[in-house]
Amino acid sequence: MGTQPEAPSRTYLVRTYGCQMNVHDSERLSGLLEEAGYTAAPEGTDADVVVLNTCAVRENADNRLYGNLGHLRPVKDARPGMQIAVGGCLAQKDRGEIVRRAPWVDVVFGTHNVGSLPALLDRARHNAEAQVEIVESLEVFPSTLPAKRDSAYSGWVSISVGCNNTCTFCIVPSLRGTEKDRRPGEILAEVQALVDQGVLEVTLLGQNVNAYGVEFRDRGAFGDLLRATGRIEGLERVRFTSPHPREFTDDVIAAMAETPVVCHQLHMPLQSGSDDVLRRMRRGYRQERYLGIIDRVRAAMPDAAITTDIIVGFPGETEADFQQTLDVVRAARFSSAFTFQYSKRPGTPAAEMDGQVPKDVVQERYLRLTALQDEISWGENRKLVGRKAELLVAAGEGSKDAATGRLSGRARDGRLVHFTAADGVRPGDVVETVVTDAKPHFLVADGALLSHRRTRAGDASAAGVRPTTPGVSLGMPRIGVPAPLAPVGDC
Numbered sequence: 001m002g003t004q005p006e007a008p009s010r011t012y013l014v015r016t017y018g019c020q021m022n023v024h025d026s027e028r029l030s031g032l033l034e035e036a037g038y039t040a041a042p043e044g045t046d047a048d049v050v051v052l053n054t055c056a057v058r059e060n061a062d063n064r065l066y067g068n069l070g071h072l073r074p075v076k077d078a079r080p081g082m083q084i085a086v087g088g089c090l091a092q093k094d095r096g097e098i099v100r101r102a103p104w105v106d107v108v109f110g111t112h113n114v115g116s117l118p119a120l121l122d123r124a125r126h127n128a129e130a131q132v133e134i135v136e137s138l139e140v141f142p143s144t145l146p147a148k149r150d151s152a153y154s155g156w157v158s159i160s161v162g163c164n165n166t167c168t169f170c171i172v173p174s175l176r177g178t179e180k181d182r183r184p185g186e187i188l189a190e191v192q193a194l195v196d197q198g199v200l201e202v203t204l205l206g207q208n209v210n211a212y213g214v215e216f217r218d219r220g221a222f223g224d225l226l227r228a229t230g231r232i233e234g235l236e237r238v239r240f241t242s243p244h245p246r247e248f249t250d251d252v253i254a255a256m257a258e259t260p261v262v263c264h265q266l267h268m269p270l271q272s273g274s275d276d277v278l279r280r281m282r283r284g285y286r287q288e289r290y291l292g293i294i295d296r297v298r299a300a301m302p303d304a305a306i307t308t309d310i311i312v313g314f315p316g317e318t319e320a321d322f323q324q325t326l327d328v329v330r331a332a333r334f335s336s337a338f339t340f341q342y343s344k345r346p347g348t349p350a351a352e353m354d355g356q357v358p359k360d361v362v363q364e365r366y367l368r369l370t371a372l373q374d375e376i377s378w379g380e381n382r383k384l385v386g387r388k389a390e391l392l393v394a395a396g397e398g399s400k401d402a403a404t405g406r407l408s409g410r411a412r413d414g415r416l417v418h419f420t421a422a423d424g425v426r427p428g429d430v431v432e433t434v435v436t437d438a439k440p441h442f443l444v445a446d447g448a449l450l451s452h453r454r455t456r457a458g459d460a461s462a463a464g465v466r467p468t469t470p471g472v473s474l475g476m477p478r479i480g481v482p483a484p485l486a487p488v489g490d491c
Contacts, residue, residue, distance in 0.1 A: 012038045013047035017064065018055025020205055020241060021176075022088055024147075024156040026053045028114055029087070031146035031468060036118035040148075046075055049083045049121060054090035056171055057345070061090055069102040076104055083107065083121055087114065089175045092134060093347070099130045110134040111176050149467040153392060153428035153457035154201040155194045159187050159225065163207040164214065165244065167271075168282050168349040169311065169342070172207060179208065181215040184225055190469060191232055197467040198456030200428070201237035201392060204229070210243035210252055223255035230259035236430075237392065237412065238262045242269060242309075246284035248293050257300040264301040265414040268293065269309040273328030274321035277314050280353070287328055294332050305335040305380075305413035312369055313342040313362030316355035322365050329372055335380050335415065336441065337373045341366050374440040381415070381438035389435055389445065391417055395427035395461065411443075419445040428457030 012033045016026040029051055030040070041047035050072060055061050069084070076082045085107035086098050092110035099105055106124040109116055112135045124131045149155055162177040163170075191202050204225070206212060213221025229238050238261050243252070245268060256262045268290075272278050275286045297304050310325060329337070341362045344351040391409030398408035398418050406418045407425060419433045432451040437444035460466070 009037050009039045010048040011041035011045070012049040012051065013041045014051045014053060015068070016053045017061070018053075018057060018089065020156060020203070021158075021161075021207065022053050022055055023150070024158060024205060025088070025111075025114055026051075027147040027149055027156070029053065029117060030148040032115060032118055034148055034468075035146045046079060046082070048079075048081065049085065051085045051087065051117070054086060054088035056089035056093045056175060062094070065090055065098075066101060069105065073102075073104050081125075083124060085109065085117060085121065087111075087117065089172070092175045093171070095134050096132055099132060103130070106130055108132040108134070147469045149194075149199075149469070151199075151395070152461040152466055153199060153455070154203070155199045155467065156205050157187060157190050157194070157202050158182065158205045159209065159212050160206040160215075164211065165208060165246075165284070166282050168280065168353070169271075169314065169345065171345050171347050176207060179206075179211060179214055181212055181221075183216075184221070184228065187225065188228055188232065191229055191235065193469050194467055195232055195234045198428070198460050199467055200235070200430070200455060200457050201239070202229070202235065204238065204240040206240075206242075208242070208244045208247065209240050210249070211247045219249070220251055223249070223251040226252070226255040226262055227259050230261045235261055239265060239414070241267050243267070244269070244284075245290050245293055250296065253293075253297055253300050256297075263412050263414065264304040265307075265412070266297055266304055267307045267309075270325075270328060270332070271309060271311050272314060272317070272321070273325035274317070275324075277317055277321050277325075280316055281311075281314060281350075287324065291328065291331055303413065305415060306332065307336045307338070307414070308332070308334050309338045309340070310369065311340050311342050312366045313357040315342070315350055315353035315357065317342075317357055317365075322369075326369065326372060329369070329376065333376055333380060334373065335413070336377050337369075339366060339370055339373065378438065378440040381440065381443055384415075384435045384443060385438050387435055388450065389415075389417055389433055389443070391419065391431050391433065393425060393427050393429045393431060393458070406444075406446075416442040417445055418442060420447065420449070422449050422452065424454070425449075425452055426454075426458040426462045428459075428461040429453060429455050 014026045014029050016022050052068060054065055072084055076084060083106040086105055087109045089111055091108050098108050107120045109120055113133055116133055120131045120133055160179050160181045162179045163173045164179045194202060210222045270290060271281055271283060273287055278286055294306060389411045391411055393407055393409040397416055398406060401408055405421050407421045408416060408418050411417055425431060430453045431449050433445040433449050434447050435443045436446045
């Protein structure tokens with residue numbers, strides 16, 4: 001009697017909305033599902049399990065979620081056994097409301113219990129009813145969970161989750177909780193595990209990344225962590241996001257300048273240039289302090305590319321307040337800025353403030369700000385024409401690459417460069433070229449390459465192999481054997 005063929009494994013698809021934290025959480029969700037026996041659904045096919053990892057910060061996030069759930073309903077009706085799961089910040093906020101408005105959803109889970117997803121899917125299938133599990137505090141630090149990484153050459157590494165700030169426009173602290181820090185040895189072990197698989201670049205990730213160490217009362221912990229990460233052999237680039245001006249110290253500037261692999265790129269959210277608006281936002285710094293940080297960064301690293309976030313039309317913002325924001329933008333000369341029109345977020349103090357600015361006024365100010373920033377970005381980029389750039393070749397960064405015969409990569413300062421394609425160059429490889437043209441949002445290098453270095457990351461990218469980390473515990477990654485790590489701070 002012959003053996004019965006194995007039943008095909010159930011397939012999954014994770015859709016991500018929102019910030020880098022959500023992108024990294026989705027890598028964890030993919031790793032959890034694969035460890036539980038699921039496989040990624042092939043491109044263009046329907047999956048047995050669709051996971052929507054939601055955001056509560058972006059405008060109209062709830063409308064977008066329910067619109068997507070509406071599109072999935074007929075797919076599920078035509079596919080017996082299909083399951084839909086909703087997680088992330090909007091799930092944490094809306095809880096049972098999601099199942100009430102979309103009763104065809106099988107699982108709702110929050111930001112604090114990502115690791116419960118496989119069990120909740122099993123329970124929903126067994127009980128034939130929706131499972132909603134939202135916990136109020138972190139059960140397991142996400143980085144102790146398995147992850148299937150999106151990139152062969154670049155990886156996110158969480159150093160903390162949650163936030164202790166009380167910015168009046170932000171709902172994140174109530175959804176992700178207070179700050180919880182990982183121990184340095186655990187972070188370095190995860191970085192080592194990624195480098196062992198060929199990863200060249202890591203981005204240290206935290207809701208307020210430079211407040212790292214607050215939980216174990218070490219104000220110098222973040223600078224020490226940058227230096228220690230920079231000592232890992234084989235790692236070529238280190239970035240971090242997003243810092244907060246209130247906690248930004250000269251020691252971090254020194255660590256960036258002294259550590260060769262730390263990129264001279266800084267994303268420093270401004271939010272507003274007006275001291276009155278910053279006070280109402282509860283940002284904890286003022287214009288003078290902010291510009292002082294920018295000056296000190298540039299003094300230590302003249303080539304630093306500094307980017308920012310700005311909110312236009314915060315409640316009570318006057319034309320004079322807005323002019324101060326424009327003044328700071330002119331003084332700081334950001335290489336680029338993420339600009340947002342203020343809109344109410346239910347549950348935040350700002351949503352109840354007097355002086356809500358009319359939509360047409362916000363729009364007009366927004367257009368003036370983006371026009372100014374585009375002019376500055378273009379001017380800063382033109383300064384780079386004729387200069388060499390070392391690029392980590394990227395996948396999917398250039399939407400017109402196929403039509404123009406170019407590839408794209410990121411310079412060490414984070415700028416996007418579209419360059420002339422050459423035989424054998426793959427995502428994850430490193431090339432050197434010369435900038436020939438500049439646009440406000442990218443650079444062009446249309447000459448011949450000066451050099452091309454094939455890398456293990458490029459090999460993995462070409463083979464379709466992505467790094468996996470099956471949960472990294474303190475100093476003990478389960479992938480390869482890392483070199484001994486130098487002690488850092490209080491491990």
